Amino acid sequence: MSKIEKLLKKLCNPAYKQNVRKEELESILNHFFEGQWTFGEISGSHNYRIYHPYFxxxxxxxxxxxxxxxxxxxxxxxxxxxxxxxxxxINEIKEIEK
Known part of the structure; x- marks a missing residue:
């Protein structure tokens, strides 16, 4: 199991209630949505925008x-x-792509 998969498993656990650092989210986005996400593309925005055809x-x-x-x-x-x-x-997309 890769580091990203371990991180995702930890974060997806229903008992995990801690906020997540931007760096952790970005590593997941780079793995599952490479080239399909942006951060703060609108001036003053602090939002991630993630695109996937499934959405x-x-x-x-x-x-x-x-x-x-x-x-x-x-x-x-x-x-x-x-x-x-x-x-x-992510889990739904993984199921579809199988």
Whole structure:
């Protein structure tokens, strides 16, 4: 099991309730969504925008463009419940791609 998979397993555990550092999120995004995410592309924005074609299937959650938006709290951390949302969709995408 790679470091990223171990990190994802830890963060996706329902009992894990700690905020996640930006660096940890970025390592997961680089692994699963390489070239498909941005940070702060709008001036003053502290949000990650993640794109995947799968997200377009759910316009009510991701909008017509298919972006998952994850805000940063305090400039350094991501709230654990946003990570749980990301975990759910990573697992769904992994199942589809099998």
């Amino acid at each position: 377009k299937n759910f316009p009510e959650k991701f909008g017509p463009e298919g972006f998952l938006t994850i805000p940063v709290s305090g400039g350094k951390f991501i709230k654990h419940f946003y990570i749980k949302i990301l975990c759910r969709f």
